Amino acid sequence: MATAARKAPAKSKSDGKSGLSAPKPAEFTKDEELAAYRHMLLIRRFEEKAGQLYGMGFIGGFCHLYIGQEAVVTGMKMALIDGDQMITAYRDHGHMLAMELSPRGVMAELTGRRGGLSRGKGGSMHMFSKEKHFYGGHGIVGAQVSLGTGLAFANRYRDNNNVSLTYFGDGAANQGQVYESFNMASLWKLPVIYIIENNRYAMGTSVSRSSAETDFSHRGASFKIPGIQVDGMDVRAVKAAGDLATEWCRAGNGPLILEMQTYRYRGHSMSDPAKYRSKEEVQKMRSEHDPIEQVKARLIEKKWATEDELKTVDKEVRDIVADAAEFAQNDAEPDPSELWTDIVL
Amino acid sequence: MPIEILMPALSPTMEEGNLSKWLKNEGDKVVAGDVIAEIETDKATMEVEAVDEGTLAKIVVPAGTEGVKVNAVIAVLAVEGEDTDKAGEGIGEEPAKADAAAPAPVAAKSEAAAPVAAAPKTEIAADPDIPAGTEMVSTTVREALRDAMAEEMRRDGDVFVMGEEVAEYQGAYKITQGLLQEFGPRRVVDTPITEHGFAGVGVGAAMAGLKPIVEFMTFNFAMQAIDQIINSAAKTLYMSGGQMGAPIVFRGPNGAAARVAAQHSQCYAAWYSHIPGLKVVMPYTAADAKGLLKAAIRDPNPIIFLENEILYGQSFDVPKLDDFVLPIGKARIHKQGKDVTIVSFGIGMTYAVKAEAELRGLGIDAEIIDLRTIRPLDLDTIIASVKKTNRLVVVEEGFPQSSVGDHIANQVSQRAFDFLDAPVITIAGKDVPMPYAANLEKLALPNVGEVIEAVKAVTYR
Numbered sequence: 001m002a003t004a005a006r007k008a009p010a011k012s013k014s015d016g017k018s019g020l021s022a023p024k025p026a027e028f029t030k031d032e033e034l035a036a037y038r039h040m041l042l043i044r045r046f047e048e049k050a051g052q053l054y055g056m057g058f059i060g061g062f063c064h065l066y067i068g069q070e071a072v073v074t075g076m077k078m079a080l081i082d083g084d085q086m087i088t089a090y091r092d093h094g095h096m097l098a099m100e101l102s103p104r105g106v107m108a109e110l111t112g113r114r115g116g117l118s119r120g121k122g123g124s125m126h127m128f129s130k131e132k133h134f135y136g137g138h139g140i141v142g143a144q145v146s147l148g149t150g151l152a153f154a155n156r157y158r159d160n161n162n163v164s165l166t167y168f169g170d171g172a173a174n175q176g177q178v179y180e181s182f183n184m185a186s187l188w189k190l191p192v193i194y195i196i197e198n199n200r201y202a203m204g205t206s207v208s209r210s211s212a213e214t215d216f217s218h219r220g221a222s223f224k225i226p227g228i229q230v231d232g233m234d235v236r237a238v239k240a241a242g243d244l245a246t247e248w249c250r251a252g253n254g255p256l257i258l259e260m261q262t263y264r265y266r267g268h269s270m271s272d273p274a275k276y277r278s279k280e281e282v283q284k285m286r287s288e289h290d291p292i293e294q295v296k297a298r299l300i301e302k303k304w305a306t307e308d309e310l311k312t313v314d315k316e317v318r319d320i321v322a323d324a325a326e327f328a329q330n331d332a333e334p335d336p337s338e339l340w341t342d343i344v345l
Numbered sequence: 346m347p348i349e350i351l352m353p354a355l356s357p358t359m360e361e362g363n364l365s366k367w368l369k370n371e372g373d374k375v376v377a378g379d380v381i382a383e384i385e386t387d388k389a390t391m392e393v394e395a396v397d398e399g400t401l402a403k404i405v406v407p408a409g410t411e412g413v414k415v416n417a418v419i420a421v422l423a424v425e426g427e428d429t430d431k432a433g434e435g436i437g438e439e440p441a442k443a444d445a446a447a448p449a450p451v452a453a454k455s456e457a458a459a460p461v462a463a464a465p466k467t468e469i470a471a472d473p474d475i476p477a478g479t480e481m482v483s484t485t486v487r488e489a490l491r492d493a494m495a496e497e498m499r500r501d502g503d504v505f506v507m508g509e510e511v512a513e514y515q516g517a518y519k520i521t522q523g524l525l526q527e528f529g530p531r532r533v534v535d536t537p538i539t540e541h542g543f544a545g546v547g548v549g550a551a552m553a554g555l556k557p558i559v560e561f562m563t564f565n566f567a568m569q570a571i572d573q574i575i576n577s578a579a580k581t582l583y584m585s586g587g588q589m590g591a592p593i594v595f596r597g598p599n600g601a602a603a604r605v606a607a608q609h610s611q612c613y614a615a616w617y618s619h620i621p622g623l624k625v626v627m628p629y630t631a632a633d634a635k636g637l638l639k640a641a642i643r644d645p646n647p648i649i650f651l652e653n654e655i656l657y658g659q660s661f662d663v664p665k666l667d668d669f670v671l672p673i674g675k676a677r678i679h680k681q682g683k684d685v686t687i688v689s690f691g692i693g694m695t696y697a698v699k700a701e702a703e704l705r706g707l708g709i710d711a712e713i714i715d716l717r718t719i720r721p722l723d724l725d726t727i728i729a730s731v732k733k734t735n736r737l738v739v740v741e742e743g744f745p746q747s748s749v750g751d752h753i754a755n756q757v758s759q760r761a762f763d764f765l766d767a768p769v770i771t772i773a774g775k776d777v778p779m780p781y782a783a784n785l786e787k788l789a790l791p792n793v794g795e796v797i798e799a800v801k802a803v804t805y806r
Contacts, residue, residue, distance in 0.1 A: 150549015
């Protein structure tokens with residue numbers, strides 16, 4: 001299994017009450033493997049470009065890159081139906097691309113231009129799309145957990161069969177309102193999947209230094225919310241967990257926790273030198289568990305794609321990103337009158 | 346000595362109550378802990394237990410009596426060996442009704458507990474938003490708020506109310522009374538004690554297009570939730586470039602109640618009025634409470650709706666209209682005048698109204714403006730009045746630094762400096778945490794005398 005090098009490797013785990021355990025990784029078809037490859041690569045290349053534009057001064061403020069964690073949003077998106085919502089914190093570019101928000105719109109928001117998704121007024125951490133059911137993009141650690149629970153409340157109120165995917169990190173998992181939300185979600189049987197992206201570090205503090213219970217799949221135990229640990233570096237494992245979780249919620253069973261064991265290759269934000277971990281640790285993850293390389297290896301091995309065909313995909317993805325970057329650098333800044341719009345309706 | 350059983354105070358703001366029922370008759374033996382009567386307070390129907398053992402010698406206040414003052418003698422208990430016939434003699438001629446003069450200790454108590462509770466005497470100027478000739482019905486602020494929510498919930502299936510004790514308990518302050526029975530548990534949602542969490546759940550539901558009314562048992566508890574109110578509710582519309590906002594009402598009692606001390610006595614009008622993206626409403630009369638709460642529920646923005654526990658039980662005329670909605674952001678001239686402008690809002694109005702009545706006796710004709718909305722602030726109405734009277738006093742219960750009055754004084758000095766004949770005086774609560782002791786609490790709040798002195802100062806009397 002891909003997580004063999006970890007201290008606490010993902011394994012089949014049951015909470016003992018729900019009978020739920022981590023499902024086997026999904027069997028992907030050729031088309032699914034290729035789609036997963038393309039989607040993850042788009043996020044990877046997009047984030048690399050964002051890092052580059054940050055270095056050139058086109059992007060300001062905070063910029064949190066998703067590189068390394070691509071399998072989590074990509075696999076979960078494959079389990080959704082139309083109308084399912086997604087909400088996350090500030091490491092959000094990958095989530096937006098997974099929800100099919102326009103790369104141009106996201107990149108132009110990063111550069112603070114009028115063609116950005118929030119017309120240049122939100123920035124990296126604050127983007128939304130009602131049309132695509134993406135509810136942000138939130139800058140306060142943990143706040144999105146209560147908000148995502150509210151999205152699920154609305155689904156329940158409307159009895160519409162949709163599920164709220166509420167993402168947060170191992171750091172946010174120690175915020176009080178997370179547990180207030182767990183309680184209400186379980187009490188009212190709300191259709192919400194709490195996806196804890198455990199990338200092992202809350203900014204510079206490792207899970208073991210910040211958390212009394214480091215198995216985040218158990219964090220719902222006091223609220224009777226079952227949880228499972230998932231290999232978040234394997235998009236097939238994520239997809240299988242996503243199928244299980246969405247089915248669980250749609251059946252009216254209430255919330256579920258998925259602990260995605262993942263890893264971010266870059267620092268917490270662009271200004272983080274990441275001295276709290278060794279280069280070897282990062283290198284080991286990159287070389288042994290990279291989510292994109294795993295898919296690529298399977299595609300080649302099964303002869304579902306040649307190196308050349310994959311290079312064509314790479315080229316197409318690079319073109320999309322280059323186009324987005326070009327647009328984001330050349331689009332005009334917001335009109336000064338925008339300062340005073342969208343404050344109240 | 347026979348023991349006098351007194352009308353008990355059963356809530357911080359209770360001054361009087363109704364004696365609904367006697368559960369013991371004259372001549373019955375009672376032991377400590379027996380329930381002897383039921384009393385209806387401003388919040389609930391409560392049982393009264395005996396604290397002494399004896400025989401109920403005389404029922405002084407019969408069942409069904411309304412408006413019985415706290416501390417009035419309601420019955421007499423003869424202790425062992427006493428003659429029950431004689432025990433009640435001479436007691437009961439003393440008036441216990443609210444409209445009669447109450448015994449001295451009662452007066453002292455209610456004055457300290459609720460320094461501004463008496464109904465205003467000033468004739469309220471006609472509101473141009475209410476058609477002339479509309480039938481008026483005397484209604485408490487409590488009923489007006491409940492009616493507003495019920496009407497809007499009938500009108501729009503996306504409106505629901507959530508909060509602590511709003512459903513089965515019928516509201517900690519009875520504001521949501523009857524809503525569960527009419528609308529059911531899907532739309533009247535009891536939450537756990539978890540302000541931060543349920544405020545966020547409410548905002549999330551609003552972002553998904555529902556129209557939540559989130560009740561805070563008091564706004565003091567909303568400090569636990571203030572991040573969700575400000576960072577999530579108020580800013581999302583701007584941060585999303587207008588794509589997504591939060592049509593939500595946060596409502597509940599705000600400010601000092603009576604004798605609940607520092608952590609439960611604080612006015613948040615100035616706090617929330619600081620935040621772009623919020624609207625802040627703080628009504629005084631029942632009509633404004635109803636018309637503005639209906640407007641707030643329909644408004645697509647996050648609204649902070651600040652009520653006051655002491656005002657809940659007060660009655661005002663409310664227009665009998667099928668759909669009475671008032672504009673948010675518009676002040677109301679409560680009383681026309683020419684010599685000085687007194688601006689206030691919420692419970693601050695009670696000081697202004699009382700001061701105005703006394704000032705009339707001194708030959709000073711004051712204009713009173715009730716802001717009703719703190720944000721957006723109706724500065725035009727204030728400035729127009731100041732241009733007429735050339736003098737301004739602002740009255741509020743909140744803390745003095747960075748107060749609503751400070752902001753008004755600043756704006757008036759910038760926009761109408763040449764019209765001022767005296768510096769603007771702002772009256773606020775004292776710059777101290779609210780003390781518990783009755784006398785200190787009274788000192789910490791504004792008072793009518795301060796308003797009168799301020800008016801005298803700006804009119805050079």
